[in-house]
Amino acid sequence: MTGSSPVLRILCVEDSPSDFHLVGQHLRDSGAPAYELHQATSVRSAVEILSAPSETGFDIVLLDLTLPDSEGTTSLSAIQQADPSIAVTVLTGLDEKGLGIRLIKAGAQDFLPKSELRPELLLRTITHAVERKRSQGELRSVNSKLASANQRLSDAEKHLIQSEKLESLGRLAAGVAHEVKNPLAILQMGVDFFQRRSDAEDKTALAMLSSMKDAIERANTIVLGMVDLSRPAETEFANEDINELVRKALEMVRHEFISNNVTLQVELLENLPIVAVDRNRIEQVLINLAINAAHAMGELDGHAGTLRVRTMLGEVQHSPHEEGSRHFDRLRQRDEIVVVEFRDSGPGIPPDKIHQVYEPFFTTKPTGKGTGLGLSVVKGIMQQHKGSIHMENVENPRGLRVRLIFKVTSQDHLAKVT
Amino acid sequence: MTKKRILIIDDDAALTMAVRLNLEDTGRYEVMVENQSIHALNTAREFLPHLIILDVIMPGKDGGDVLAELKADRALKPVPVIMLTALVSKTDTNTGTVVESDEEVMLAKPVDLDVLIQCIEDRLAGQL
Numbered sequence: 200m201t202g203s204s205p206v207l208r209i210l211c212v213e214d215s216p217s218d219f220h221l222v223g224q225h226l227r228d229s230g231a232p233a234y235e236l237h238q239a240t241s242v243r244s245a246v247e248i249l250s251a252p253s254e255t256g257f258d259i260v261l262l263d264l265t266l267p268d269s270e271g272t273t274s275l276s277a278i279q280q281a282d283p284s285i286a287v288t289v290l291t292g293l294d295e296k297g298l299g300i301r302l303i304k305a306g307a308q309d310f311l312p313k314s315e316l317r318p319e320l321l322l323r324t325i326t327h328a329v330e331r332k333r334s335q336g337e338l339r340s341v342n343s344k345l346a347s348a349n350q351r352l353s354d355a356e357k358h359l360i361q362s363e364k365l366e367s368l369g370r371l372a373a374g375v376a377h378e379v380k381n382p383l384a385i386l387q388m389g390v391d392f393f394q395r396r397s398d399a400e401d402k403t404a405l406a407m408l409s410s411m412k413d414a415i416e417r418a419n420t421i422v423l424g425m426v427d428l429s430r431p432a433e434t435e436f437a438n439e440d441i442n443e444l445v446r447k448a449l450e451m452v453r454h455e456f457i458s459n460n461v462t463l464q465v466e467l468l469e470n471l472p473i474v475a476v477d478r479n480r481i482e483q484v485l486i487n488l489a490i491n492a493a494h495a496m497g498e499l500d501g502h503a504g505t506l507r508v509r510t511m512l513g514e515v516q517h518s519p520h521e522e523g524s525r526h527f528d529r530l531r532q533r534d535e536i537v538v539v540e541f542r543d544s545g546p547g548i549p550p551d552k553i554h555q556v557y558e559p560f561f562t563t564k565p566t567g568k569g570t571g572l573g574l575s576v577v578k579g580i581m582q583q584h585k586g587s588i589h590m591e592n593v594e595n596p597r598g599l600r601v602r603l604i605f606k607v608t609s610q611d612h613l614a615k616v617t
Numbered sequence: 618m619t620k621k622r623i624l625i626i627d628d629d630a631a632l633t634m635a636v637r638l639n640l641e642d643t644g645r646y647e648v649m650v651e652n653q654s655i656h657a658l659n660t661a662r663e664f665l666p667h668l669i670i671l672d673v674i675m676p677g678k679d680g681g682d683v684l685a686e687l688k689a690d691r692a693l694k695p696v697p698v699i700m701l702t703a704l705v706s707k708t709d710t711n712t713g714t715v716v717e718s719d720e721e722v723m724l725a726k727p728v729d730l731d732v733l734i735q736c737i738e739d740r741l742a743g744q745l
Contacts, residue, residue, distance in 0.1 A: 377674070380703035381629050384727035388635030391730035395642060419727055 207234040209325065211261040212245040212278070213290070218313065222261060222290070222321070229322035242269040242277050249281040257285060258329050262307075264291040272305050279306050286332035288324055290316070308332055372425035379422050387415050424576065434477040434583055438608055441474055441481075441537050442467040442510055448485035449508065455490050456506070459497030464507040471512060474537050474605040480580045487573045488541045488601055495545030495599065504544045505596075511538040515604075535607040540600065547592035547599045556590060620647040621741055624664050626657045626683060627672035627701065636670065639730050646737075654678040658686045661693055668740055673702035684721070697740040699733075701726060 209226075213219045219238050226236060237257070239245035249257065260278050264271050278287055289302050289310040299310040308328035311321065394408050445467060456463055489506070496504025515534045548556060557578045581588045586605045593600045623646045625633045633650040640646045651660040654675040661669065669687065673680035680700060687693045700723040722736060 377703045380726040381632055384701075384703075385629070385632045385635050387727035388632065388639055388730065392635065392639050392642065395639070395730075415727060 205233060207231070207259070207325070207329070208257045209234060209236045209259050209261060210239060210245060210248060210257045211236060211263075212239045212242065212266065212274070213261070213263045214240045214266050215263070218263065218290075221313075221316065225316060225318040225321045229318035231322050231325075240267075242266055242274045246277055246281040249278065249285065256282070259286045259288060259308075259325055259332075261325075262287055262289050264289055272302065275302060275305055275307055284332070284336055286328040288328045376422045376425045379418070383415055383419055383422070387412070390415065424573070434480055436475045436477055438473040439476050439478055439481070441471055441476075441539060441605065442469070444476070444478065444481050445485055445508060445510060445539060448482050449489060451482075452486055452489045452493065455493040459493040459504070460502075461493050461496050461504045461506055464505060466507070466509045468510050468512060471510060471537050472535065472607040475608040476584055476605065477580075480583070484577045484580050484603065485539070487577050488603075491573065492541055492543035492545065492599070492601075495547075496543055506544075507540075507542045509538075509540045509542075511540065512536070513538055537605045537607060539603040539605075541602075542593065542598055542600045544596050544598040547597065548590070550592065553590065553592065557588075618645075620645060621667040621737075622647050622649065622664060623668050623670065623737065624649050624651065624661055624666035625670045626651045626654060626660075626675075626680075627670070628652055628654065628675040629672070636733075640734075640737075643734065654680075654683050657683045658690065658693075661687060661696075662690065665692065666696060668737055669696055669698045670737075671698050671700050673700055697722075697743065699724060699736055699740065701728065 211219055211222050213222065223236055226234060237248070239248055245260065245262075249260075262274060262278060264274060266274055269277060275287060275289065278285070286308045287306070289299075289307050290313055291298065291310065292313045302310050308331050309324050311324055390408055390412050394405070394412075397404050397408065399405070445465075449463065449465065455461075489508075492506045493504075496506070513536050515536055556574050558575065578588055581603060584605060586603065589602045589604070591600055592598075623640060625636055625648060627633045627636075627650075630650075630652050633652060637648040637650055640648050649660065649664045649666070651657050654672075655677045657671075657678070671680050671683060675683075678686075680702070684698060684700075687696065687698065698721050700721055702723060703726045722740065724733065724736060
């Protein structure tokens with residue numbers, strides 16, 4: 200721990216009393232301003248001193264390389280491990296060429312052969328070592344802030360590109376959806392016409408017409424998804440009890456759980472604060488997630504799956520990067536939040552695909568079973584609510600965990616849902 | 618039993634033909650088609666339909682304009698209108714396909730024939 204007091208605190212790791220005495224003598228003779236000199240006679244005791252919690256740490260370690268419990272670079276790395284921020288200058292009696300270079304490469308600020316030790320040289324070396332270490336620390340800190348800012352900028356840029364891609368895709372989708380619906384309507388009417396006219400005995404023709412009708416329905420489902428994707432602006436917010444929405448959504452898709460052999464575990468935290476949501480939109484989100492989970496578990500070759508749905512109350516620990524600077528009005532640190540969690544026991548999403556799940560038309564379902572639009576719509580709806588969605592594969596038991604995060608409407612804790 | 622007269626106003630000729638054939642095939646309806654919305658009012662005045670099926674997005678006058686003209690005409694005002702549109706989606710509705718206001722009913726394209734016929738029958742029954 201580097202000390203912040205104006206007194207220079209020096210830890211001399213030296214087992215020889217005469218050498219320690221000499222260091223003390225040189226420091227006094229050097230005319231050094233305020234300083235404290237402490238001694239450790241082994242690397243172990245030095246490590247203990249440096250690791251102990253203290254308000255005034257040391258500025259520099261003067262390290263003898265030949266100690267009873269450790270030698271050479273091993274001593275240096277033990278000290279650095281105990282306090283990575285401390286400057287270390289090595290004092291050695293070994294007059295070996297190349298040793299100095301090796302030690303500096305290993306992280307020492309400087310090295311002084313004991314045979315050359317003089318008061319002014321010692322003071323200058325100590326002062327430079329401390330300053331150099333401090334500058335390195337500041338540089339590292341600035342570098343780390345820069346890297347972090349750069350990362351946030353890069354995330355925000357990616358988010359912006361993705362949003363703009365989605366917006367233009369949405370506009371395109373709305374146009375395409377409208378144009379495709381008329382031909383679909385004609386096809387539907389045509390199939391209806393021939394179905395009515397077909398001979399009831401002609402099973403083949405009826406089967407063909409039936410599959411044509413299914414195909415129209417499939418195409419229409421995609422078109423409807425595109426329309427949903429393209430008009431996220433239409434929302435009506437009202438204060439709602441999330442638990443009630445969860446109960447209703449789960450009830451609406453009960454048949455999906457039964458047909459996919461899924462057991463439901465629901466744990467809803469009572470008296471949750473209210474959240475301002477568009478009821479229909481959030482029901483759409485909850486239904487979508489429930490159906491996705493049921494379908495994922497329906498692929499478990501007949502094994503029963505379990506979907507655990509929970510609601511929780513919490514606060515934002517850190518603002519997620521993905522929200523980006525463009526959405527600074529969204530969740531902030533220490534905002535009170537309501538969390539809805541869906542945890543299924545399905546196969547999860549392949550790790551190399553999980554970053555794609557919100558892209559339109561991405562699906563892990565077989566052809567014809569999913570449009571790949573559901574989660575991109577879900578994400579859009581959550582963004583409209585200034586909330587977020589987080590999805591990750593989990594173990595023990597294996598499955599997928601999806602969390603929806605809603606900002607609590609009122610900070611007034613009396614405004615609870617009854 | 619006299620057939621009920623139904624007027625379909627939609628700019629898509631292929632769609633109006635498909636709907637017409639299906640409705641005529643039931644034997645219950647006499648169907649007239651108007652593909653140009655600017656002529657819709659005159660056609661309706663001449664044909665005097667029991668029910669009108671009206672598209673929303675059309676070149677010239679759109680469905681809203683045509684509906685306003687029909688409702689402004691004393692003879693046509695009580696005639697029920699079914700709006701058929703590509704604009705609504707299933708999420709707009711609780712039932713899946715139908716949006717109902719006090720006066721008009723709206724069906725999403727593509728509409729299932731059975732749903733359309735049921736809707737026509739409900740509206741005609743309500744008219745009596």
